[in-house]
Amino acid sequence: MKKIQRRSFIRKSATAAAAGALAAAVPASALGEEKKSRIVVVHGNDIPKMIAVGIEKMGGWGKFFKEGKKVALKPNLAWKSTPEQGGNTHPDIIRAVILAAEKAKVKQIVIPENTCHSERETFPACGVLDAIKGTGAKLYRPKGNDYVSVEVPKGKICKKARVTRDLIEADCLVNMPVAKHHGGAMLTLSMKNWMGAIDNRTRQGWHRQGLHQCIADFSTYLKPTLIIIDATRILLDRGPQGPGPLAHPHEIIFATDPVAADAYAATLFKKKPADIPHIRIAAELGVGCIDLDKVEIVRVEV
C-alpha cells in the first residue's frame, strides 16, 4: 500500500514538474499571479477529427502517450444505454483515443469500468465492444482483487477508498466522462466519473456520508493526466440512467484541470458552476480553478 502511494506521489510530482515546465514555456504575459488553467472546447460533428484537433491544441498526443507506457482510460459506461441516448461516453471518442494510443506504441491500454447495470448489458449496448474491436485495449469490469485500498490524505469525509488498481498504476490516466444530468450529484462530469473507478462498497459509503464532499475529496487524490468530456449530446433530465430529454451542444471538452473542465461543462446545462456542490468544494480544496473568467477557453470549430 505504501509503495503505491509513494509511486503515485512520485508520478504526481513528475506531472506537476512537467506542468510547471510547460507553464514556463508559455509566454510570460499569459501568466498571472497563479498558473492559469486552460481548456479546449471543440465544436463539430466529426468526432475523430474533433479529437485530433482538440489534442493538437492541448499540445499533441506526444505529451500524454509515451512509448512503452501504460495508458488507462476511464470512460463512463455505467448504464445500458445506446450512444444516441447519451447515457454513456460516445464509443467513437473511445475508439479515437485508443487508436492514438496504439499509434504512440504505448505498452498497454486498459479500460476498467465499474458499471451500474451489469457489464453484460452495458458493454454490448453502448457500442464500446465495437470501439475496442481490432485493438489491444483491455475492457473489463473490476471485481474483488482488481481493487486496492488507498488513503485520501486531503479527504474530509472520504479518507479511504478502494480504487481500481489499473487506474492508479497507469502512467497516463485519461478521464473521459459523458456530461449528463444526475439525480444525486446534479451533474455527472469528470470528477463524478471517478465513481466508476471505486468499488461498490466505497460507492455506497459516499452516498451514505455525503456524496458531494466525497466526490470532491476523492478528486484531491486521483488526478487525471488528461480530461476529455463528451458533450456531443447531453442528457438534461432523468439522469444518470436515462433515457431522457437531450440537448446537442456538439462539443468535446479537453482539459487537465478537472474543476475548470467541470465548471465549463456545467454551463452547458445553464448552471452556475458554484451551484454544483462538488465542483465548489473541489475548488475550495485546491483541485482546480472554478472561476471561468480566470480560465483560458480555447474554442475551435471543426
Place this chain on the structure above:
Amino acid sequence: MKWLRRNALRLAILAAAALCAFPWADYLPMGTKVPPAWVKAVLPRLSPLLNLFGALAAREWVGWTLLLGVPLLVLSFFRGRVFCWKFCPMGFLAETAGLLNPRGRKIVRRVPRLNKALALVIVVTAACGYPLAIWLDPLCIFNGFFAAWRTPLAVAAGATGIGFVVILLLSVLMPNVWCHRLCPLGGLQEALMEAGRKLLSRGADEDAPRVMGGSMTRRAVLAAAAATAGVAAGRTMGANAARAIRPPGADLTRFNALCARCGNCMAACTYKLIVPDFGETGVDGLFTPVLHLRSRRVATDPDFDSYCFHDCVKCTEVCPTGALRPLTLDQKHAMPIGIAVIDRSKCLAWAKNEYCAVCDEYCPFKAVRLERKGDVSYPTIDAALCRGCGSCEAGCPAEPIAVVVRPLKVEEMKR
C-alpha cells in the same frame, strides 16, 4: 467400436442436447457468441407431457413452440417408442448405465408397469389445471442436470440435477426399470402406440385387446382418482403463493404444479438471481425457482448486480411448460413481480435527513417519487409503477438496506 458405430446417432443427439442445455454464457468471456437462450428449451419442449399438457394446465397459449410437442405424439401413434430407443438422451444414458450391471437384467421383470399410470395421472391432472408429477418427465430431468452447472457452483444450484443422478443410480441397480417401467413419457408413447394399433388394425385381427393390457375400468378409476388429487392439490397449492418472489411471467397461484423443475430459467438468468427453493413456498414447491434479490442473497457479493434487469426476458423464453409465460419486453415492463417497500426508519433521507435518492437513480421505471424539502429528497414508492425488479434494493446505500421488495399478494397479480 461396434457399439460406437451402432450408437453414433444417439451419441450425437446426447452431445447436442447436453451442449444446448449447458449455461455457456457463464463460462465463456463476454462478447463470445453463445447459443441463444431459446435453444435450452427445444429438448424439453419435444416432450408432449411438458409442452402440450403443461400449456393445457396453464390454460395459456404460449406460442407456436407448442407444435414442438406434436411430432412425438404422431410418431408414437404410428411407430411406437421409436423416440425412446433412437433419440432420447436420458434413455440412452439409462440404458448404458444398465450395461454396468449385467446380472441385474432380470430384475425389471419383477417390477410392475407404472409408466402408463403415471402418464395418465399427469394428463388427467393437467386437464384439471394442476398437473402432478410433471417433473418426472425424462427430458426435463436430463435438462435439469446440465442447467445446474451454472456459476457460481453451489450445492443448492445442483438441486435440479438430482433426478438425473437418481435415474442413473437406479439404472445401475435395476437395469431398464426406468425406461420400461417408470418413465411417464415412455408410458404416454406406449399408450398412444396401443391406441394406434387398435385403431389402425380395427377388425383386422383380434390382437388388440391382448396388447392393451389392463382393463378399462381400472384405468377409469385411476383417472378419477388422479382428477380428484389434482383438484385437491390445486386447493392447497395456491395457499403458498405470496411467500416468495417468482421470476417474471409466473402464474403465482399454480406455479408449484405447473413448474417442471427443469432448471432452465435458473441457467438462463444472467444475474444468477433465480435459485431453487428449499421449502420457502411449501413442500410442493421444492426446487421450484424463486428470485432472490439483494436482501435475500446468502453471501452478498458487493460486486454483484442483484436485481431483475428490466430489459431481459431470458428466463421466460426457456420455460418448456408455460409456468413462466413467454414475455415481450413491453409485457415485462407492465407486469410486477413484487413491490418495493421503503422502511423509513432505515432510509437515509427519512431517518437522517441526508440527501441520497440512489433508489431513484437506479429505478428503471421511475417509480420512486421524490419529495424535495430543503436540500433533501424524500423517496416514496409509487406502487402503480413499481415492478419489483429490486434495482432500488440493489443500489440502496443504507445499512441495513432501507428498501426491500416484498412478494406480490395473489390479488395484486396481473396476468
